[in-house]
Amino acid sequence: MMRKRERDNWIFSSELRDSIALEDEEKKLYALTPLGTKAKRILFCGTVMSKQSDDKMTRVTVSDSLGLFYVSAFAGGFNPEEQKMLNSIETEDKIMISGKVNPFKTNEGNYIFSIRPEIVSNIEANEMDYWTIMTSYSAKKKIFAIREIMKMEDPDINKIVQMGYTNYEAECALASIRNFKDYDFQKLMDSIETAVVSSKAESKVPEIRDMILKYIKENDSDGKGCKYEDIVVAARNMNVDQSTVDEVLNTLGSLGEIFEVSLKRYRGVEDE
C-alpha cells in the first residue's frame, strides 16, 4: 500500500521547543507539540544565526523571532544532498527549511528536537512575512479549537468540525487536551501576536528608512543638521517608534547616507 506523504507542519520554534516525545505505531519517537501537532515533518522560515561544519556533519541554528530551530545534516546520511544543502547557506541568510524532526534525549532526561533537512532554500523578506502570517493563522485556529474542546464535558471531534474547523485542527485539539492539560496557551498566543507584529515592522524598514532620510534632507533648517528630537517626533507621526528610529539612523550612517554633524544632529549626504 502506498504511504501518504507526511504533511509539512508549519510551526514556530517556541511550539516545537515545548513539545513532548511520543512513540508512534511503529515505536518511532515523534514530537507532539502543545497545540496537538504530530510534528514528524515541519516547515519553517528564519534567519541563520550560527553554522558549524566539518567533513561529517553541518549544524545550523535558525531564528524565527520566537526562538531557535536546531538543524543537523550528515555526510553519510540517507540523503547525499543533505549536508551539501546546508553547507550552501551562510549566517544571516533568510531561509526556508522543510525536514524531519528527530527527538534527542539529554542526560537530564529532557528532549531536544533537531531537524534533518529535506529542502533548504534562500528566501526574501516577504516570503518570511508570508510564512509568519500563515504559521500564526494555523496556530491561532488550533488554539481556538482547543478552547472549544476544553468546554466540552465529552470531547467530540465531530462537534468541533461542525463549528467550522478542519478535521486536522479538531484532531490536534483533542491530542492537545489529552497531553497538555496545564499548558499556558494564552502565553503562546501572546508570543505569536508578537511575532506577527515584529515581522510587519521588519518588512516596513526600507520604507521607513526612505521616509526618515527624506525628512533629514528636507529639515536642516538652520544648516546645523536635523535635530534627533525632531526626527523622533516626525517618526512618531508616521507611527514609527523611537527604537526603530535609532536602528534606521544607525543603518543610514553605515550606508553613508547621513552623517552626524554634531551630537544628535544629522545631515544627509547629497548625491553627486
Place this chain on the structure above:
Amino acid sequence: MKYKIKDINQNYQNIDIIAKILSVDKRVTKNEKGETTYYYGILGDDTGTIPFTAWTLIATVKSGDVVEIKNGSSNLYNGKIRFYIDSRSQVILKPNEDIEVKRASDLLKIRDIPSNAYYVSVVGRITGVSQKKYIRDGQEHLVYQGYIEDETAKVRISSFGKKLEENSTVKIEGAKVSQFNGYLGLSIGETTEIEKVKAEIPEGKKYMLISEIKSPVGGITVNGFVISVGANVKINRKCSVCRKILDDDHCKDHPDAPSVFDLSGHFLISDGTEDLMCFVNSDSLLPFINMKADEFQKRAYEINLHPLMEKNLKGKCLSVSGDIRSGNSGFSLRVTSIKDIGPDDVKGVEKLVEEEFQ
C-alpha cells in the same frame, strides 16, 4: 410515509410526496436487451427541490404539473440525493392544483457554492461569452456560454435562451449547479431569473487557503512553498486548434491543423493549512522557467524537464493561479499562471486571514 423534500435523505423507501415537476426530459438507452426509456428532471415543493429519475411516468406529464407520488425511494447519485420512481410507485396527476416552490438557496459567494447544491443565487460579472446553436424538439435554439466571477472565484455558466452580455454585472436567482469533467458550472434555464445590477466586482487575484477549498471553482490563486515536484513529466502532441491530445499526428476534428508539443507535469504546494497537487502544461510552466515556446517546440524530446522543474520550483514560495478540479483523489489545481510571491500577495493573504478571524 409522507415527506417534504427537505426531509428526504439517502436510502429512504416508501416515500409519499406532493410536488411540482419543474423540468422533465426523456432519454432512451440502448443495450443488448433492447431499448430502455426513462425520464429525469427536477421536483420541487415549498421546502426545496430534488432531482428525480422515473423508470415509468404518465406520458402526458409536463413541467409545471403538480403530482402526488406514492412509494418513491431515494439514493445518492453523483454526490446528490436523488428521488426514484419505479414500477412499484404510483404517480397521480393533480390537474387543478398548484404549489409554491422554494427554488433558490441564499445568495452565495462563488467560492462557497457547494458542488452538491441544486440551485443557488449569485451576483457576478459575465465574461468570455460565446454562443452556439442547438436543435431541440426539431427547433433551433441558442445557448450562451461564458464565465461568471465575483471577488472570490469564477465558474462556467451556460444559459439556454436567455442572453448573456459580456462584462455585464448580473444577479442570478435559481441557477442550477452542475459538475462537468471535474469542474463546477451554473446553468440558466427557463425558470431562472437574471437581472442586471449595479455592483462593484473588484479586479485582481482571488486568494484562497487550501483548507478552505470546498468545491471545484475556477480563477483562484493559492500561495505557498513547493514541497515536491513529480518525477513524471510527459510530452504530448496536441491539436493546435482544440488542444486535444492526439494519438497520431492528426486531429479528427481539425485534420488540417498542425500538431504542437505540450507537457504535463505536477508539483505539490503547501500553504500551512494543507497541501494541493498542481498540474502544469507548457502555457503555465514555460514562462516561469524562462523558456521560449519556440525553443520548447524545437527541442521538446531533448529537454530533461524534471530537473528544470526541480530547480525552478522546489522550495520556492509561489503564487499559483488556476482552476480547481475535483477527481477521485480529491481536489487539484490546473495551473494557468505561476509567479514568485510578491508583497501584494502577502497583503492579500493577510487580508484573507484577518477576515477569517472577524
